[in-house]
Amino acid sequence: MQIKKLRNEVSSAIAAGEVLERPASAIKELVENSVDSNASIIEVEIIQGGLESIRVRDNGIGIPAKDLNLALTRHATSKLFEISDLNSLKTLGFRGEALASIAAASRVNLSSRVRGDEGYFVEVLSGQILKQGSIGMSPGTSVSVEALFSTTPARLKYMKSSAVEAARIKQVVEGLALSNTSIGFSLKSDGKSILHTQGGSTLFNSFTTIYGSENASMMVQFESYSGLPYRANGIVSLPKYHRRDRKGIKVFVNGRVVNNRFLNVCVTEAYRGLLMEGRFPICVINLEVPSEELDVNVHPNKLEVRFLKESDAFISIQKPLRKLLLEQSSSNPSQLMPERLGGVTFTTPNLSFNFSVTPNQKNPTINEVIDQPLGNLKALGQIGSTYIVAEAPDGLIIVDQHAAHESIIFYELIGKWSSVDSASQPLLDPLIIETNQDQMETAINSKELLKSYGFDVEPFDETSVVLREIPKTLKLDRAAESLIALLSHPNINKSNEITDAEWGVAASIACHSAIRGGQSLTHFEMQQLLHALEFRSDPDHCPHGRPTTIKIDSKTLEKEFGRST
Structure with a gap:
């Protein structure tokens, strides 16, 4: 088979296919150019989901008239000149392919004016210049794109409806607006304004503008602390606010919008055990990484990045975010059950499951607590000796008895440890428990830490330890199993990871x-468990992510039985 060099129009079409997947891709590239031009206002207008026309205007520094033609050719850029410049990129664009790729797949009018000069425009079709000349305009740049993919029909047939394409464009512009809050963004679709943010705003204000004040009220400020490899900051949702997919997770790198599964893992690991399975947080986080430790030249669409040290990126997000979430839980009454109870405790005696609820006299009594998230619950019975069925003021509640009790014990432990109150009980007959070498080392090196958790343990011989005290909430017949799980925790003897260790320990004990x-x-017993649940708010799941309750309201029951109209 004979080898031939591709014609320019063929190679340009192939290159355009790598950069431009759909109208949203073109808008991303054009808006990023506007961001790089130091614009303070960027306006985007689309018709028919961008397939009929796209227009992006900005008030940036502009392109000199003599460079307009060059700007539409491949690998022409003002953002780098040497290979070494890839290690110190400060701009979003750098490949010099976006404008050329768009011009190869549509009809483009590029006009620009540098302050102090007159405006100039170039109009091209499939990469060929149709006309050019002077034009009156304000300083900045305007790019109009008509009939995108008209020169590549094969790509055009894979486009979705105009509504779907418009929705994708909106997501792209939202991401760019959140990662560049100093710039004012506007987006119009078929003449209708669907997005408008103010320049010079805070991330919180931009988030409020885009998603509404109700969603914004769910968010808290996030800032990493000193001593970590990289700086991270943004806004995140508390565990009681979540959604069914990962679309609410937005992590930018040096202000760059990226699609990176690893960064999503950094976030979801911080929420591990705080959210039910299949639920995900909402967050907008920017990670600042030295340019020499980041490779952005992975794919022509510039949505992928590679970290020189992934572990540094992980701990720079996961550790401070985890710390924030646990601190919020221990300080916010709506996040931590013992605080919610106002001193009310729920314990399990060692020899039976006769639940008890004891109010603290310094705080409101049970009857004085007004805010009861589940309301007064009345036990009706059990299903399969596993689920408690209860009547609620406005319907029916089904309770997973293990998950509910586990959650209550768990948050009581976390609350006690955070207030340096590790209640323990001495054993009349100390337990001798066999350990392996690693577990023995942990028992020796972490004696005081174990004591703070309610375990008084010390070596007995070379292969076993003696246990003299256990947490009050722990049943005697499960003490050995719980201690071994604790001694096997990977972070138990790492003081810089004490938060995760406490979480794992409390989850194991609970x-x-x-x-x-x-x-x-x-x-x-059922009524006592329900009584404790009446005063807890969040989370509505156990430390392992399983839900504790399912609620069926009265309206749903009426509808199912045909009583509602």
């Missing part, structure tokens, strides 16, 4: 202390 699924309860 799981081993809680009543089991399949265990029959008396009506009194």
Whole structure:
């Protein structure tokens, strides 16, 4: 088979296909050019989802008239000149392919004016110049694109409806607006304004403008602390606010919009155990990474990045975000059950499951607590000795007894540890527990830490330890299993990871202390468990992410039984 060099129009079409997947791709490239031009205002207008026409205008520094033609050719850029410049990029664009790719796939009118000069325009079709000349305009640049993909029909047939394409464009502009809050953005679709942000604003204000004040009220400020490899900041949702997909997770790198699964993992790991399975947080975070430790030249669309040290990126996001979420939980009454109870505690005696609820006299009594998230619950019975069915003021509640009890114990432990109150109980007959070498080393090196968790443990011989005290919430027959799980925790003896260690320890103790699924309860025991649940707000799941309750309101029941109209 004979090898031939591709004609320019063929190679340009191939290159355009890598950069331009759909109208949203073209707008991303054009808007990023406007951001790089130091613009303070960027206006985007589309017709028919950008397939009929796109226009992007800005008030940036402009392109000199003599460079307009060159700007429409491949690999022509003002943003780098040497290979070494790739290691110190400060701009979003750098490849010099966007304008040329767009021009190869449509009809483009590029006009620009540098302050102090007159405006100039160039009009091209499929990369060929049709006309050019002077034009009256304000300082800045305007790019008009008509009939995108008209020269590449194969790509055009894969486009979705104009409404779908417009929605994707809106997502792109929203991301760019959130990553560049100093710039005012506007977006019009078929003449209708669908987005407008003020320049010089804060991230919180921009988020409020885009998603509304109700959604913004769910967010808190996030800022990493000193001593971490990279700086990260933004706004994040507390665990009680979540959604069913990852679309609410937006992580920018040096202000660059990227699609990076690893960064999503950094965020979701911070929320591990705080959200139910299948639920995801909402966040907007910017990670600042030295340019020499970041490779942005991975793909022509510039949506992918590679980190020189992924572990540094991970701990720079996960550790401070995890710390913030746990601090919010321990200080916010709506986040931590013991605080929610106002001193009310819920314990499990060692020899039975006769639940008790004891109010603290310094705080409001049970009857004085006004805000009861679940309302007064009345136990009706059990399903399969696992789920408690209860009547609520406005419907029916089904409770997973193990998950609910586990959650209550878990947050009580976290609350006690945060207030340096690790209640323990001495054992009349100390337990001798066999360990492996690593577990023995942990028992020796972390004796005081274990004591703070309620475990008084010390070496007995070379292969076993003696346990003299255990947490009050822990049943005696599960003490050995719980201690071994604790000694095996990977972060238990790392002081810089104490937050994760405490979380894992509390989850382990709570799981081993809680009543089991399949265990029959008396009506009194069911009612006591429900009584404790009446005063808790969040989270509505156990530390492992399983839901604790399912609610069926009265309206749903009426509808199912045909009583509602």
